[in-house]
Amino acid sequence: MTAEQMLVKTALNTWKITNAKADKLFSALTDADLQAEIAPGKNRLIYLWGHLIAVHDRMLPLLGLGERRHPELDTPFLLEAENRALPSPSAADLKKWWDEVNGALLTAFEHLTPEEWLEPHTAVSAEDFEKNPLRNRFSVLLSRATHVDYHIGQAALVNRRN
């Protein structure tokens, strides 16, 4: 394995570990658990989970890896602040979507070469990429990995039943 392949493999491992932590945390929750707020007056756990799914779903077109699976999650979980008047998806549905989206990403990730990781993502123009070649697929992978941990840190504040 070359150094560039090993660097990518290490980064994919960080992606997997971080998402496995989120999976362990959210997948253990019941519909009732998901209604808990992370802090008084702050987002509920269900919003964080739906938000992570929506953000990861958007990575498919952002990285040029395929069509979105669940664009319907944008309005309730990404583009607008949490609206508790909306009906909540069930824990089972969220788990299904989470696995579907993360599975599609991981399958696509495993086929990218190091050089392809360094190509521009689809939201950057050729001109802007010329100026800043750090706006590549790899940067999206890493920033989305830290983003998962951002919300795990919040979700971890909820005292759950053991």
Next chain:
Amino acid sequence: MTAEQMLVKTALNTWKITNAKADKLFSALTDADLQAEIAPGKNRLIYLWGHLIAVHDRMLPLLGLGERRHPELDTPFLLEAENRALPSPSAADLKKWWDEVNGALLTAFEHLTPEEWLEPHTAVSAEDFEKNPLRNRFSVLLSRATHVDYHIGQAALVNRRN
């Protein structure tokens, strides 16, 4: 620039961006602000900041990049749960230590080659590294970047004065 150099440069950029976010958040806080809890009964902001400094300080020996600058932060901010009976360092001291530790890391990071990023960190044995070559310096960099965002997510819950 080779692909492997570009992958490292992209990862270092993620490290810098994440730490710049933390810097912007914490450096703006007064001594009084730092006493705020992230949620009722949870850690105070001062603990999170001291904790990040201690964790980053430990990266110096963990990555074989030098001696620790502030081992005295371990007991109050890392090894034990928050103890509010202890005297608090000032915001000015925390900012000084944060800049010192992150500066030392960044200077050292900029000198590592891609191959050196793939070398084992100092907490893994030769035998274990043989079994799992992902236990390299690069994995520590990435997992510590996500760790910063974990605590930024928590700190962001505090309603600060604008």
